[in-house]
Amino acid sequence: MNAALRLGLIDGDGIGPEVVRAARQVVDEALSAADAPRVEWVPLLMGHRAIEKYGDPLPERTLTALENVDAWILGPHDNASYPAEHRHAVAPGGAIRKRFGLYANIRPARAFAGVRAAARRIDLVIVRENSEGFYADRNMFAGSGEFRPTEDVAMMVGVVTRQACERIAHEAFRLAASRRKRLTIVHKANVLPMTMGLFRDVCYDIAHAYPGVEVTDEHVDATAAHLVRAAEDYDVLVTENLFGDILSDLAGELSGSLGLAASLNCSATHAMAQAVHGAAPTIAGHNRANPAALQLSSAMLLRWLGTRDSSDALLHAAERVERAVAATLAAGIATSDLGGQASTSEFTEQVCARVLRR
Known part of the structure; x- marks a missing residue:
């Protein structure tokens, strides 16, 4: 058995739980298909749920836990809607970048077949x-x-x-x-x-x-x-x-939509997948969010881990995710921001199916 990766999973606010869940599904499928290390997911709180439970949008226990994982996926935050006493503090994403010295933000932009760019x-x-x-x-x-x-x-x-x-x-x-x-x-x-x-x-x-x-x-x-x-x-x-x-x-x-805008925040020792888009609270909970950006961000995270660990399996898993998202879009399957009819979960099912193809 390959040793497990420990990856943090932070839902965040708004559409965060939906797109983070979609990213996790695709990562799990890709790692399995590539015979890569399995993942031990470490769920952590940030944002409104953290305020409700701990009185802090970014509790110290979340930051401490991040010190003991290989990397993590971060959902969007909606600090403009936090209670007044938390609204003007450093936004959680910025605070995490500063705490872990994530000095590089890598943001690709490419046109995909099937997307009007x-x-x-x-x-x-x-x-x-x-x-x-x-x-x-x-x-x-x-x-x-x-x-x-x-x-x-x-x-x-x-x-x-x-x-x-x-x-x-x-x-x-x-x-x-x-x-x-x-x-x-x-x-x-x-x-x-x-x-x-x-x-x-x-x-x-x-x-x-x-x-x-x-x-x-x-x-x-x-x-x-x-x-x-x-x-x-x-x-x-x-x-x-x-x-x-x-x-x-x-x-x-x-390139077509911020719903496709992937992003990796990293240093030589830490990495965080975080889509460029925000929390989109007006569509939260409606299964309408485009998960592609965070899925592609997660592929970047797998590539960073694969390079760090000299792991061909992790690099292969990253390629599977990228190819599967591109193939799904090329097939005309898209969420409403791209003019399509697919829900978040339907798009993710299609991506997962293509991850498993050779």
């Missing part, structure tokens, strides 16, 4: 620096990088460090070297010459270690325009936290 040939990956930049919940050792010195003045601190730039650049270059060997550094050094200039320059410094990768750089506003006009021109983009968040949402919509 605004950019029909899009196939790119945005590598988002995830630990600092302009995001106030992640860029300070303690407290927030956003503050109000007076009632009428609000300020924020943006942080860019050489160490963080170097490690995200390496992540992006390694990925580009495994794909089409093109990398675009996205910045705003023309108006932020110190912070964004440092980001750009450090990425170019790291480029010397990857001579096979073609490197260019662009201002973020130009990149947004070019994505709309010719998204197929891009391979891998590396950028700052806020810029990466915005551009990846744009790329997700260009």
